[in-house]
Amino acid sequence: MKHDVIIACDFKSAEDTFRFLDLFNNEARKPFLKIGMELFYAEGPAIVREIKRRGHRIFLDLKLHDIPNTVKKAMAVLSRLDVDMCNVHAAGTIEMMKYALEGLTRADGTRPLLIAVTQLTSTSEERMQRELLIGASIDETIVKYAQNTREAGLDGVVCSPLEAGMVHEACGRDFLTITPGVRFADGDVADQVRVTTPARAREIGSDFIVVGRPITAAADPVAAYRRCVEEFLGETC
Numbered sequence: 001m002k003h004d005v006i007i008a009c010d011f012k013s014a015e016d017t018f019r020f021l022d023l024f025n026n027e028a029r030k031p032f033l034k035i036g037m038e039l040f041y042a043e044g045p046a047i048v049r050e051i052k053r054r055g056h057r058i059f060l061d062l063k064l065h066d067i068p069n070t071v072k073k074a075m076a077v078l079s080r081l082d083v084d085m086c087n088v089h090a091a092g093t094i095e096m097m098k099y100a101l102e103g104l105t106r107a108d109g110t111r112p113l114l115i116a117v118t119q120l121t122s123t124s125e126e127r128m129q130r131e132l133l134i135g136a137s138i139d140e141t142i143v144k145y146a147q148n149t150r151e152a153g154l155d156g157v158v159c160s161p162l163e164a165g166m167v168h169e170a171c172g173r174d175f176l177t178i179t180p181g182v183r184f185a186d187g188d189v190a191d192q193v194r195v196t197t198p199a200r201a202r203e204i205g206s207d208f209i210v211v212g213r214p215i216t217a218a219a220d221p222v223a224a225y226r227r228c229v230e231e232f233l234g235e236t237c
């Protein structure tokens with residue numbers, strides 16, 4: 001599916017994760033889930049296998065960044081884990097991204113989606129220029145990294161929903177944008193700064209939205225997930 005809502009499963013243990021996922025046992029639509037470093041490093045590949053067994057698609061958000069050969073070998077391992085989406089840092093260079101893609105591609109030519117992180121949203125333009133000695137503006141850097149990602153043959157980038165239009169303009173409509181920083185219009189923003197609603201994210205051109213606490217911390221997570229799908233995809237579930 002080209003567009004979807006991905007729930008960020010930012011839980012510290014398998015126990016907390018499955019307590020949350022059990023809420024969806026009677027749902028026809030199995031949510032697409034994002035598993036990050038905290039949960040993966042705590043529970044290892046077993047949690048990926050168990051979540052796949054339950055019928056969910058998985059975005060494994062480990063943001064690989066190393067020499068090309070190491071990334072290629074690590075990606076081959078993730079590919080065998082049968083995840084649906086994984087990622088690297090575009091800062092690792094076009095060559096590293098090409099190697100990542102090679103590692104991820106199975107003998108039969110299939111592979112999970114591969115996306116890249118451009119500049120983390122936690123990096124300010126000021127820090128990027130002063131500490132990383134990148135003289136360009138943050139928007140120019142994001143567009144350049146997205147173009148590098150496309151040149152390497154990857155499927156898209158993680159970015160703010162507010163940057164999705166800019167990325168599509170530079171890289172084409174088919175190049176995917178996966179966007180966190182989504183909040184309901186009447187919801188709590190928490191520590192996110194630049195946020196949009198699911199409906200607005202779709203209008204700007206987001207392909208996948210990544211939503212954590214508005215669903216995981218809701219009084220009724222299933223209702224919050226359904227609302228998100230309805231607002232983003234315009235379909236009821």
Ligand code: C5P
Pocket residue numbers: 008010036120121122158159180181182192210211212213214
């Ligand atoms: O709870 P919330 O909806 O803010 O969660 C957003 C998820 O997206 C978290 O897992 C967070 O780490 C991730 N993320 C983000 N901003 C980025 C990259 C990833 O919020 N630039």
